[in-house]
Amino acid sequence: MNKKYEQLLAEYLSGELDAEGKSKVEELIATGEIDFMEFRELETLYEELGAIPAPKPATKGHERFYKMLEEAKQAKRKPWFQSITEHIKSLRSVLTMPRLAYAVILMVIGGFIGSQLTNDRTDIEQLSLEMQTMKELMMVNMLEGSSAADRLKAVNISTELPSVDTEAIHALLFTLNNDPSVNVRVQAIEALKRWGDNERVREGLVRAITKQESPIVIIELADAMIELELRNGAVEFERLLQERELDYSVRQKLQSSIAVLM
Amino acid sequence: MMKVKKGDLDKLGLLFERYNRPLFSFFYRMCKDCDTSEDLVQSVFERMLKYRESYTGSGTFTTWMFSIARNAHIDHYRKVQRSAIPVEIDEERLEVQEDDSAGIDHKEQKKGLLEVALERLDEEKREIVILSRYEGLKYKEIADILNTTEGAIKVKMFRAMKELKDLVTTLSEE
Known part of the structure; x- marks a missing residue:
């Protein structure tokens, strides 16, 4: 086979070739520049390679990994604990009785002032609640805007909110299912993941799977399903695999996601 | 991985759940030995943890992960000096x-x-x-x-x- 077509055929085999490239290959086969028999043999061989199985890893690997992770987490905490102990030790060397008495007096005065300010705290809480409501309103309005940049900003606002109400969730899900911009839809998934404990969000994310056309959004949703452990997602991915002609990489991603979710 | 880099080590568990099988299959197909493949998968995640600061997020995560996997595989065979043994x-x-x-x-x-x-x-x-x-x-x-x-x-x-x-x-x- 002609060496100048090696790269083209490698792309064909892995499924990385676009429609134009595929028709070029067909053309080269038709003109005899690519030997059809050899091409077919390679194509079959590539398919057959997929049938060679690999065993599953043993469960002891899981135990080893989580033991290692736990050790790493403890090792990470250690310096923090050590630094506190060292700090206390260094304080002890500078704390004399007069200084200690002075600190106690300051604490008493602080406590008195603090008790006077408690009433103000409820006002502050009220104010921050109003601020949040305002932010939510602004977000919902901006999500309806015509500029993709504004809609992206709106989605980002939602990530700053400590909690979201039903309307905001509805707006984000609507964006995920209907926004023309892929970036906005991906960002909406990221934002919704933050509220992954909310049942409405979980249901909405699963339902959104079959409504998506963009491979990027589908892959992002696959990641979200795994992160939020949404096992229902596997059923929707199965349906997607059966009903649609998806890219090779998307199929692979969905198959591996299904394997994790099942 | 960015979250792991920022100190949220629990997120590595999520990456393990997602990628331990592809990594195991990669190593198994390379060396045809289950125990070695298990060890190498473990080694990859240890290295991810150790070198998490080097993850920039500029390329895809799988590229970074398989680069680590490849190095782990090379190091392993250098260590046991088995690279010269022909497939028997x-x-x-x-x-x-x-x-x-x-x-x-x-x-x-x-x-x-x-x-x-x-x-x-x-x-x-x-x-x-x-x-x-x-x-x-x-x-x-x-x-x-x-x-x-x-x-x-x-x-x-x-x-x-x-x-x-x-x-x-x-x-x-x-």
């Missing part, structure tokens, strides 16, 4: 398959031959075939891992496939 199970396996060939259906026999042929490919070509065919990496990603150009990877992949085809023909005639 080929003939044995092939003979077994030939002895049983009357009872096994043609497809199974072809699969066995293909498996042996894959083992007979040189390591670099085998690695490219595994990363592309089994791990679903794009040629550009493989090129980044192997520190070469996308074109070179495509040519090597095509030649590996041709070599595989010839090997299968030779093996079936033996």
Whole structure:
């Protein structure tokens, strides 16, 4: 086979070739520049390679990994604990009785002032609640805007909110299912993941799977399903695999996601 | 991985759940040994933790992960000095398959031959075939891992496939 077509055929085999490239290959086969028999043999061989199985890893690997992770987490905490102990030790060397008495007096005065300010705290809480409501309103309005940049900003606002109400969730899900911009839809998934404990969000994310056309959004949703452990997602991915002609990489991603979710 | 880098080590558990099987399959197809593959998967996640600061997020996560996996594989074989040992199970396996060939259906026999042929490919070509065919990496990603150009990877992949085809023909005639 002609060496100048090696790269083209490698792309064909892995499924990385676009429609134009595929028709070029067909053309080269038709003109005899690519030997059809050899091409077919390679194509079959590539398919057959997929049938060679690999065993599953043993469960002891899981135990080893989580033991290692736990050790790493403890090792990470250690310096923090050590630094506190060292700090206390260094304080002890500078704390004399007069200084200690002075600190106690300051604490008493602080406590008195603090008790006077408690009433103000409820006002502050009220104010921050109003601020949040305002932010939510602004977000919902901006999500309806015509500029993709504004809609992206709106989605980002939602990530700053400590909690979201039903309307905001509805707006984000609507964006995920209907926004023309892929970036906005991906960002909406990221934002919704933050509220992954909310049942409405979980249901909405699963339902959104079959409504998506963009491979990027589908892959992002696959990641979200795994992160939020949404096992229902596997059923929707199965349906997607059966009903649609998806890219090779998307199929692979969905198959591996299904394997994790099942 | 960015969250792991920022100190949320629990997120590594999520990455483990998602990638331990592809990594195991990669190592198993490279070395054909379950225990070694398990050790190497563990080694990859230890390295991810150790070198998490080096993750920039500029390329895909799988590219970074398989770069680590590849280094772990190379280091392992350097350490045990087994890289020079030729593949010795080929003939044995092939003979077994030939002895049983009357009872096994043609497809199974072809699969066995293909498996042996894959083992007979040189390591670099085998690695490219595994990363592309089994791990679903794009040629550009493989090129980044192997520190070469996308074109070179495509040519090597095509030649590996041709070599595989010839090997299968030779093996079936033996």
